Amino acid sequence: MSEEACQGSAHDVSIRALTHGGIYPLAHAWQVLALPDRAALTVFERHPSLQVQPQRPEGDALVLYVNTLGRLHARAADAPRVSYDENDRADDLGYVPLTAALRAEIGAEQARLQASEEAALAEVHAAVAELHANGDLPRVLEEVIDHVEHVESVCFYLGDRFYALMDRYANLIDDKRSRGFLSLLRDKPFEAWEADEVLSVGALHALFISGRSVRFEEFNGTLLSARRLLDRLAELAASYSAAGNEIEVSPELGLFARAAAIREQTLRGIGKSWLRYRWIYGLNFQKVESILDRNESDEADDVWWQEFEQDYRALVGGPAGFIPAEHAGMAQLAQAAVALDASGVACERGSDAVTSWTEYLIERLVGSAVLATRADYGMSSSLRDISKLISYDEATLLANLHALTPPDFFTCFVSRDLIEGVGTAEAGVIASSVQKRMQFNRWHFIPGNLERPMILKSRHWYYPPLVPDIAVHADMHRAAHNRARVKFSIRSPGPDMSRPPLPIAGRYFRGFYDVRVVRMEGEEFDVSDILRVRRRTLWMESVYAALTQYLMSPRAVRLVTRGFQAGTYQDLIGDGAAQGGLTRPVALTALRGDGSDRLVVHG
Structure with a gap:
């Protein structure tokens, strides 16, 4: 970013960086942020007088920086910069001084986000645990790996880690150089799986059930979180229902049953007056599905x-x-x-x-x-x-x-x-x-x-x-x-x-x-x-x-x-x-x- 773009309130500088100077819609760009950064930006918006300083101030402060992948961070100034691979680098935008009250406010906001995430993760974990109990988890893991291999570009964040199968990033499944994140789970007992591992397999399985490979790319370039997964499935189900789809998706259904019901909704689109389409952002490969309530061109009938x-x-x-x-x-x-x-x-x-x-x-x-x-x-x-x-x-x-x-x-x-x-x-x-x-x-x-x-x-x-x-x-x-x-x-x-x-x-x-x-x-x-x-x-x-x-x-x-x-x-x-x-x-x-x-x- 230019020197001018790094000047102003912490909120304004952050939003300019997050939206790539205004070309990336904020509603989509917001989904890129990790929970600590989301908490900080939420507090920045409440305090418009907070200014970005080019030099680190005395005392407590956050540093704003963007990594090679274009992801914005607002982290403790004395903490190491987040690095996504050995070639990653961070470009600092400036510093935001914090009072004890501001630090506490950011901490409370992050705790709120984390509690919501843990509640959602519990639902995902329960669904994956049921697969394990029924002896279906090895099969599902192989299906997820196979699906990933046959989608053009898959790339998402899990916290402060980036997983992908695209171009120079190939760490989701095995390649000639190393074992992949998902592939390693074949040799790991389910009881030893970490939360991110449960989330990745459960989320990818649910996404594929709900809409085949189209859904995998919904989280491209953004944070794959349990809360966002559940919210996105609910949004899709609601959008189909609002368009007049006759299949209702009960929130009482289990995760994978809800995903299957959403898939049934997509199959009922044949001959309907509404149209599914996807908006694609080329800078991070994000592909967001939306629905047009009409499918007729605005041209003359003849x-x-x-x-x-x-x-x-x-x-x-x-x-x-x-x-x-x-x-x-x-x-x-x-x-x-x-x-x-x-x-x-x-x-x-x-x-x-x-x-x-x-x-x-x-x-x-x-x-x-x-x-x-x-x-x-x-x-x-x-x-x-x-x-x-x-x-x-x-x-x-x-x-x-x-x-x-x-x-x-x-x-x-x-x-x-x-x-x-x-x-x-x-x-x-x-x-x-x-x-x-x-x-x-x-x-x-x-x-x-x-x-x-x-x-x-x-x-x-x-x-x-x-x-x-x-x-x-x-x-x-x-x-x-x-x-x-x-x-x-x-x-x-x-x-x-x-x-x-x-x-x-x-x-x-x-x-x-x-x-x-x-x-x-x-x-x-x-x-x-x-x-x-x-x-x-x-x-x-x-x-x-x-x-x-x-x-x-x-x-x-x-x-x-x-x-x-x-x-x-x-x-x-x-x-x-x-x-x-x-x-x-x-x-x-x-x-x-x-x-x-x-x-x-x-x-």
Whole structure:
């Protein structure tokens, strides 16, 4: 922090540090604090006259400092600085002098927090002890370790210790260098487990039960405490009930039974008018689930027809004046594209990245999302040859799935004024790096739809994304995000938990495709942008429904997505958006050759 940011009241300096200068919402940032620091900041707020001093004063004092991970501490000035690993360092912000009365007030506040924590921990301990008494604890421990291994990033604080499986931090489970925190519990009798060990296993087990891998990341970069665990589960249950969910979660249920009831709530979201989504903070990987009480975009009802009328008229037809319902019309358009591809009719529309009618439609949908959200670029990824999953013989299916490699997946990339903004060479680097990274990610996600015993231990994989998310400052720690200038982003996976899963040969898939948009600078996306992107994902759902239904039909010919090779992409020129929706179908109008719109294609 700057010298100016370290001046002022103890409360103001602390809040500036805690919220990273105001970019991290205080309600979320507060959850990072350890109990001693939380107690100190609570007392600072009660005493606005307390000032931060640059030099240590005589007598009793607290020192404010931030560690390498960005965590704020307010601790006794004569105590050693908290260190999270051998490379950690502390940056002092200043000192806060304390009177005996202030010291006592902070102590009383910390005692209150600690008493609440111990009461909550007793509930967690009782639940884990019951697992032990029933002989289930070894199995649960192995499940927790396995779940951790297959979530993209897990990282949380337990008091003044930091546990993670991400990038350079890998101390939750075994790696090549050392034994992991959870792994060591295999050899430790339950009676000898410390409170943090009981909490970590009980909390991770309850979180996974309540919402699969999505829940693990709720505590990323924050304090995993028993009190916050119970409070968060209660908040989630209440939010689902408030949205109209018919499953009630009784507070009388045991910890894991409550978590299971919350999971049932999440499964009742299909076809409902509310939508789960996650807010992601890129500086510490925190992912907080919230609920939108509506799932309809704020765009005009006929925005689909404004964008796709000409495609519909050309590919489907229909009587003059006929306007199809949105999703029925998109389903017809997708089926027409698949039918043309199955008949071998060459596609002469779309960019040089496109080789088929289905690919053209995918590119149009991604371009629509980019323009609708004023994004710099967008993308969509999936499997090139879906027929590899169409086998009703389990051994054949598993062999085909495990044989897949990242090049078996594709990424459609569409940008807006990217070349003008960063130059041809840099635009090509961004497009190619994004495409390859998304292929790699999709390769990781595809096995996560199978039952765990079906996946080979040698296969590295992650659970697929289940709900839309909106991310801020996503370029801070991810090298790939930094290279691709991913400052703000939205990801809308398909099908998400508000929709039925995609059926393929008797199995069901989520996160099989997606629509994503990115801003490299400027303003963050907001929730209205999530709904606009999700609307395009619902349109994309028709494409994959048409594809899979055709490929599972008798005498279907093999259809493979051969376009969207890394380095080929579409760069749209101009905003193309106006109040109420898109003013023009950019790609189609330009390719009709009437010169009314501008489009550049690079590949």
